[in-house]
Amino acid sequence: MEDYMDDDRLPVTILTGFLGAGKTTLLNNLIKNYPQHKFAVIENEFGEIPIDNDLIVGVESDNIYEMSNGCICCTLNGELAELLFDLLNIRHKLTHLVVETTGIADPTTVVQAFMSSEQIEMFYRIDSVVCLVDARNIGPIAADTAMAAKQISYADIVVLNKTDLVTEAEMAGAAELVKSFNPFAELVYSSFGSVNGSSLLDTYTYAPKVIEDFSINAGKLRLSSGVMKPAGFALVQKDQRPALHDIESHSYTFTRNFDPHQFNFWLDHLVEYYGAGIYRIKGIVSFDKVPQKVVVQSVRDHIMISAGEPWNEDEERASRLIFIGKSLGKLRLEESLVKLLSGELQDSVTLLSR
Numbered sequence: 001m002e003d004y005m006d007d008d009r010l011p012v013t014i015l016t017g018f019l020g021a022g023k024t025t026l027l028n029n030l031i032k033n034y035p036q037h038k039f040a041v042i043e044n045e046f047g048e049i050p051i052d053n054d055l056i057v058g059v060e061s062d063n064i065y066e067m068s069n070g071c072i073c074c075t076l077n078g079e080l081a082e083l084l085f086d087l088l089n090i091r092h093k094l095t096h097l098v099v100e101t102t103g104i105a106d107p108t109t110v111v112q113a114f115m116s117s118e119q120i121e122m123f124y125r126i127d128s129v130v131c132l133v134d135a136r137n138i139g140p141i142a143a144d145t146a147m148a149a150k151q152i153s154y155a156d157i158v159v160l161n162k163t164d165l166v167t168e169a170e171m172a173g174a175a176e177l178v179k180s181f182n183p184f185a186e187l188v189y190s191s192f193g194s195v196n197g198s199s200l201l202d203t204y205t206y207a208p209k210v211i212e213d214f215s216i217n218a219g220k221l222r223l224s225s226g227v228m229k230p231a232g233f234a235l236v237q238k239d240q241r242p243a244l245h246d247i248e249s250h251s252y253t254f255t256r257n258f259d260p261h262q263f264n265f266w267l268d269h270l271v272e273y274y275g276a277g278i279y280r281i282k283g284i285v286s287f288d289k290v291p292q293k294v295v296v297q298s299v300r301d302h303i304m305i306s307a308g309e310p311w312n313e314d315e316e317r318a319s320r321l322i323f324i325g326k327s328l329g330k331l332r333l334e335e336s337l338v339k340l341l342s343g344e345l346q347d348s349v350t351l352l353s354r
């Protein structure tokens with residue numbers, strides 16, 4: 001066994017990737033595929049209402065730490081460091097920590113939280129930064145959002161996900177794009193987070209020995225851009241400033257039921273009118289006469305609706321919706337949703353056409 005594998009610090013995998021790329025889906029796969037591990041998960045969501053923690057399967061809820069209403073790369077960065085200290089109390093019960101960042105997080109500052117004090121560095125080792133990429137949408141996303149490109153460029157492993165949604169030629173194009181941002185990352189292909197035996201944990205990407213070997217090999221490469229950033233090197237930049245996002249997130253809770261047909265009509269129009277400005281919608285909706293919670297998701301213009309668990313008889317029904325995008329207009333969306341609930345479909349849709 002190589003020396004660096006004797007390191008008994010808690011290994012950490014940081015999952016990055018733009019909104020809707022498939023981070024939570026991959027996380028569930030990891031947990032299922034590594035039954036020998038006792039995971040703790042730090043789940044960071046941009047919205048006020050945590051939803052993703054309900055979607056994680058196979059980890060005791062006590063070991064899921066929700067950090068919502070902010071981004072751990074900037075506003076919550078201090079809290080992340082505090083949480084890392086708290087986690088040391090149950091260190092003996094854990095074998096791996098996964099941090100799922102928000103889709104708009106700057107991975108560099110998240111990594112920096114693990115280097116923020118000697119004590120934290122003494123107890124945690126970053127195993128790798130894994131960036132999920134939506135193979136179907138990466139072109140427009142990267143063109144529109146510098147952070148998506150930054151997430152790719154910072155990763156040790158890039159998982160090109162959603163292979164089921166693209167042709168071979170499109171996949172090759174997506175891989176080329178990823179390589180143009182980061183020629184050094186290991187590229188792994190996946191559908192619904194299933195990576196076909198590729199190892200995402202215990203990669204020791206940050207072990208000095210691995211970086212060293214890697215750097216030697218990387219040094220033999222010649223890049224037309226002249227950029228030589230072996231994966232993991234950027235983590236020594238301690239003076240990185242917090243990122244400021246121009247992305248809005250609005251969450252709403254409604255206790256009245258929606259009409260399913262009207263809701264679908266509204267959603268289609270929302271996606272049409274907002275176009276590329278709407279990055280992500282997710283939530284649970286309560287529909288008239290529908291016994292199950294209905295899970296609504298969209299990744300850019302792709303809407304997915306599926307039946308969830310049935311509402312319990314003693315459970316108060318409520319719809320919880322989160323919208324993330326550029327210049328959404330909190331009040332306009334709220335007014336439009338209120339009109340929709342009142343049956344004023346035409347007016348609610350007109351409000352969306354800006």
Ligand SMILES: Nc1nc2c(ncn2[C@@H]2O[C@H](COP(=O)(O)OP(=O)(O)OP(=O)(O)O)[C@@H](O)[C@H]2O)c(=O)[nH]1
Pocket residue numbers: 017018019020021022023024025026052102103132161162163164165190191192193280282297299304
């Ligand atoms: N067709 C297809 N859909 C996928 C795949 N992976 C994930 N999805 C779907 O894409 C949607 C988003 O997946 P998530 O795992 O929630 O993505 P995420 O990156 O955690 O999303 P955020 O937390 O909003 O950033 C869900 O509806 C998933 O079921 C895939 O490989 N193929």
